[in-house]
Amino acid sequence: MTLAQFSRLDRRWVFLAMLLAVAVPMLARLRFPESPSSRIRDVFYAIEKLPAGSRVLIALDYDPASEGELGPMSAAFVRHCCEKRLKMYFITLWDRGPPIIAKQTQLIRREYPQFRYGEDYVDFGFRAGERGVIKNVMSNLRADISGDYLGTSLEELPLTKNLKSFAEMDLLICVGSGSPGPQEWIQYAAAQYDLPMLCGSPGVQAPQLYPYLPKPLVGILAAIKGAAEYEQQLLLGYPQLREREDAQEGLRRMGPQLVAHVLVVLLIAAGNFAFWAERRQRPRAAGTATSTGAEAGTA
């Protein structure tokens, strides 16, 4: 293939290469070892240091479009809270969020059948009002919420009977992919009420959240890499999870990630090389044309 042909390469070949780069490792079950970084260990120990029975607010502010990236980290957070016997309060500010919460409550029912709804976890479902909801529930829960997602009164649920506001939580976890999401929970809840907060974020949003570390944000899981490292840390801390394949979703996804990233790096290098080589050829051609023109003018 000549340089000119390479420069005019139909981009659909790139798409096909990317498809194969992701599909083949998946079909071949390619996996690589992960080692948790210090940032991931901060997330792990923020939950680990909580005594059993502590209250954790889990805001899942994303929709099925981000499930592929954020689903594994939500599941890992929930498993960790269950292993620590923490009390979980689920809420979403996205109208397409309730199925996301349902997936996590199904996980609790399936893997931790000893957990009871209303006593160990409660689902407030979708709450409309974006920032206004956060503002309200942090100061007075009953100003915005009168019952759980099914309409059961707060007074009838042991977990919420004596709860006045979400400011009484011991930890806030937000897994979110936009607005309202982690940034709003940081601005209206964590920073205002000095509430320790962890968040899970898609790769595209993570750089905007890093400036909030280490205060008011205690830790962040960024993209599927963050989820995979956190899962690895969970496996180290709770070896019984090694037998559960569904507790290693992020780790499985890192095989295709690595191959696809190598492909992207190669494509960037090849593209830059082609650009550089073309630019080297261009002045010579231009120079030749100029000298020929000058000679013709002289003649």
Place this chain on the structure above:
Amino acid sequence: MKSTTALWTFLFVAGLLALVARGVVTGAGSRYVRAVEVKSAAGEVQWTRYESVPPKALGEPGVTVSRPRTLGLWISALLTLATFSLLYGDNIWFKLAQSLVVGVAAGFAVVTGFWTMIVPNLFAKLAPDAARNTFVPGLEPGTSSDWWSLIPLLLCAMMLWRLSPRGGWISRWPLAFFIGLTAGLQLVSIFKADFVDQISGTMLPLVVLKDSGIDVWKSIRNVLIVGSVLSVLVYFLFSVEHKGLVGRVARLGIGVLMITFGASFGMTVMGRISLLAARLQFLFDDWLWMIDPLGTRTVL
């Protein structure tokens, strides 16, 4: 019909028929459910709930193929392929999938907004008894009407006045109210998290001491943080000409910004690949049964 369109339509239909035949013969692409009876405290069966179960549970009591969920699986798989087809070129299947997503999302948002916003926050507050007897049975008895809720109702009506051919200016008043309210709320909240905390987070010791001397790595990290912030601020200082020392620091600021954008690009690529991997896993695992990472059945 163009010959290429006919060819692609033929290939699409043939592929679909082959997949249906494979599904019928092997069971791939089927969803299974178990019927679970939900009983009251008195032990009476209130209703039956259908829980998804893995294919290997087939044969256990109460486990059957769920036709609606199987159909849903096939529709989502075909819509996934239709969406991917844009990468080859714009076509009617992609447009169909795109329109369906937009339409379903809009409809879902309207219905969810009505039942979670209008009903509990307006209807239940203005007429609690009527709400308890109809849509909100969990509402506490003895709740009295909250007439303050008439104000948001009035604001909503004023907002919708924009649709009227006369008096469109009325909608500007609720809009002004919402903008003022949001600005006030944002100012207070953002000031703490995005201003005060950011400044205090940058006030770091450039030399970090520990028991046995200087903590070199932490010192380097702090110098990098403080230096990067200052150099980027200098880059955005347009009232001074970027020449000499200021110019060199501003160029350093550009470098820091480039590194940030590069990290952002890398993270975005990672995110997009994750989404692609998730869709492919759905196709290979749930639909085609080509892989079985969770050990829920035999791989075909």
